[in-house]
Amino acid sequence: MGRVIDDEVAFAAMESRDPRFDGWFYVAVTTTGIYCRPSCPAVMPKPENVRLFPSAAAAQVHGFRACKRCRPDAAPGSPEWNLRTDLVGRAMLLIAEGIVDREGVAGLAARLGYSRRQVHRQLVAEVGAGPQALARTQRAQTARMLLEAGALPVSDVAFAAGFTSIRQFNDTIRQVYATTPSGLRGTVRDAPAPGAITLRLAYRPPMDVAASLDYLGARAVPGIEEYRAGAYSRSLSLPHGAGVVTLRPGAAHVSCELRLEDLRDLAVAVRRCRRLLDLDADQQAIDAFLGADPRLGPLVALRPGLRVPGCADPAELAFRAVLGRRTRAARLRDQLAGLVAAHGTPLARPFGQVTHLFPDMTALAEAGAGAGAAGRTQLALARALASGTIGLDPGCDPHHVRKQLLDLPGMSRWAVSCIRMRALGDPDVLMPDRSVQRAVRLLDALPDRWRPWRSYATQHLARLNPARPVPPTDPASLTQARVTPAARV
Incomplete structure (x- = not known):
């Protein structure tokens, strides 16, 4: 049934409790009705009682509930979607960005350039569940994270996770986790700052978290970013409003402190943080x-x-890449800080030196060209991104985007390579x-x-x-x- 790892390899991973396979496939036990990650410490089930699924959503569609001991839905996401650029790979990235919740299955299909039926059929064949079921699983995972953080009332959690009603929220939590929202409620592990939500972002070891944050901090642009005492903060432009995130190294996790204008943006903000730090990579392999x-x-x-450091906003990264070619780091920061001050959107609630959102491409396009050929390239890029002629969203076709970028006047191979690596997540x-x-x-x-x-x-x-x-x-x-x-x- 769809994309499932080889049985022999799967059982070897289960017997060794190998965490490298967490997120690659899920183990459902027919005698208990639960599904687990391969590294679950529970007693090894008999092979005849095991079913393997390519996604948590597929296991849930078949009536299995998440194991409370290993919490399979909390595993890092499958790194496969970072490598694949076909219909299914692009669809999975868009669903993770919340497109189904905001635009429906029709919006997802339109972005992919296929019919709703084609998208549904391909997803079921590959991952065992359609777009609605995959989006439902993501809402449940977001709700679990918020409930375990223990910082919000249950009613706020329901709508922040993307549910349209408290009843839908309660029913989904009961079906997925076999408990009530109150049963998932955790104690607050770290005292959150006022107005902030603190989450723990998992990753597959090894990871040099400090090196990733140092990399981002060394390039922090005043106004939109700040790096202080090993903690990296930046503003986020999200579907329903602005936000600010602070990322710190934790014990086998990344501490993620979010301040959001609209809680509905939580799942998207978390996904962008994961892409920024490349948290779903299979680093051991x-x-x-x-x-x-x-x-x-x-x-x-x-x-x-x-x-490989990613980005929080592909359009911003693309503009920085074009501006950064043949520009010294200090001068580049000064130029970007000037753009932010002149054309960025001020935050309603600044946080330290993080006071603005990076200018949107429409504002940069209206600002006109800078000096020389480089200015004309920046203007051409801003106009192409503002008009939608070039799209850098996670579901884009990277090969087509590469060609479009190279067709812009004065676009360098260096800048396109940087955009491919950091904005589009190309691992090669x-x-x-x-x-x-x-x-x-x-x-x-x-x-x-x-x-x-x-x-x-x-x-x-x-x-x-x-x-x-x-x-x-x-x-x-x-x-x-x-x-x-x-x-x-």
Whole structure:
């Protein structure tokens, strides 16, 4: 039934309690009526009592309830959707962005360019559930997160999670978790700031959370971002209003503190934070693959768990990429801060140095071109994004978008590569940057061997100090380099 992992591999993962497979498939037990993640610590069920499902929604459609011990719906999302650009992969990303809740199945199908029937049929064939069932599962997961955080009244949780009525909310929680909303209510683990919701974002280890936050903090633009004492904050432009998020390293999780104008935006905000930090990556598999290369392996051993930083707003990232080409980091921050002050939308409730939203593309298009050819490229990009001629939403076709970007006047290959890697989440981009190419030559490496993970290889190459050439088999001699042009935006 649809995309299911090989039985032999599945049972081996279950017997070893291997957490790498959490989110890849789900284990339902017919004698108990519950479904689990592969690493569940409960007693191993008999094979004849097991059914395997490709998604939590598929297990729920077949009447199984989530295990209260391993909480399978709290596992990091399947990394498969970060790799696939077909109809199902794009649909899963759009559903995670809340498109079905806001625009219905018709809106989802329109964005994908297929009929509702085609989208439903393909999703059922691949993941065992249609778009409505997948959206319902996401609403239930959001409700569980809020209930366990314990910071909101139950009625607020219902509407923040996307339910249209308290009755629908209660019925869904009972069907999915076999309990009431009050039964899921947790105690507040961390005292939240006034008006804030604090959540724990899971990821697959290893992950160098501090390195990811340092990367973002080094490029923080005054007005929309702030980096202080290891905590990264930024503004978010969301479907129903603005928000501010603060991200900090936690014990085997990322602490996510959200301040939202409208609680209906919670699920979308969480999803954007996950994409920003690349939390759904199967990092152990990526590191194992790249670490096996004799040239790159020592760098991976030195810095395991390096993720590819994403973005909170693809349009913003695209504009920053175009502006950042051949611009020094300090000057780039000053230019962006000026744009934010002149054209950004002030927040109703500023948080520290986070006072504005990044200007929307319509405002930048109306502001006109800057100086020279670079200004004309920025204006062309802003107009294309504002008009919808180019769309960078998670459900876009990345191959088509790449061609559209390259057709813009003056658009550089470097900027397009940056957009593909950080805005579209392409895992196989080797940045055409001097520092990266110099590192490839220094290591005498063959980058094609790193497919399909060259975006992750780029993170390691950008940290290689060219001033200290060393034998590639000596990881102790490899040091972190200066911030390079490849990492400016």
